[in-house]
Amino acid sequence: MRVPILKQRDYLIASIQSALSDEDLLQLRDDLAQQVGKFRSRAAIVDVTVLDVMDSFAVRTLRAISHMIRLRGAKTVIVGIQPEVAFAMVQLGLTLGDVATALDLEEGLAYLDKKTKAAAPHGK
């Protein structure tokens, strides 16, 4: 199932609705990298609240999404990693590296508001 991407202000919000196949994840990666340019977005939020498993492929793809979006000049924050999922990721030895994370959508938006304002040359 293709992940819907909403545009809100300068941000893209990808809200994952169900378990994703590998193809769905790769599609999300490509969609976000493309739409960040189309809408001239300054950041993307990927909401993974409903994901009940994040295995090596999912983690690798989320890292790729973050890196690609950074190369496109925008920021990424992953929100909603569930405590059980975090536990399994740590056990498995999976890390998101320098990818930004936040507790939930609200925290993710707050984080980006702070980040993108600080980064703007003519901010305020």
Next chain:
Amino acid sequence: MASEGEPRPTSRGEAVVRIASAADIVIARQRGRELAAGLGFSRSDQTVIATAISELARNILEYATVGDIVLAEAQRGARAGLVIVARDRGPGIADIGQALQDGYSTGRGLGIGLPGVRRLMDEFDIASEVGKGTRVTGRKWLP
């Protein structure tokens, strides 16, 4: 209209999920989570089990292209739990010790597969013969 990936119940109460495409990985781990939930595993353990299944199924696809994930209730004395068997007729593993080292991989993976799965399970065993295939068995016991 059962697809290739649909679990097939067998006489011993096992579920066999054929792994032949990426979509089958999702089916296998969802089936594993359901089974774990039915056996009384906590949400945290259900997630651990589903994640282990996902990695094992991924290994099958990557190295052997096709294989099975077998899920069943485990019983030993007073202990109850769940057993996951990942079996394939792929190329096999020449050096199992090496395959279990963190950071070692001959495929495109990140080398976290088998050692990672071992950390997720209570018991872990690999039998493999080059040219014949591989059988990975993992058990998780109820606390």
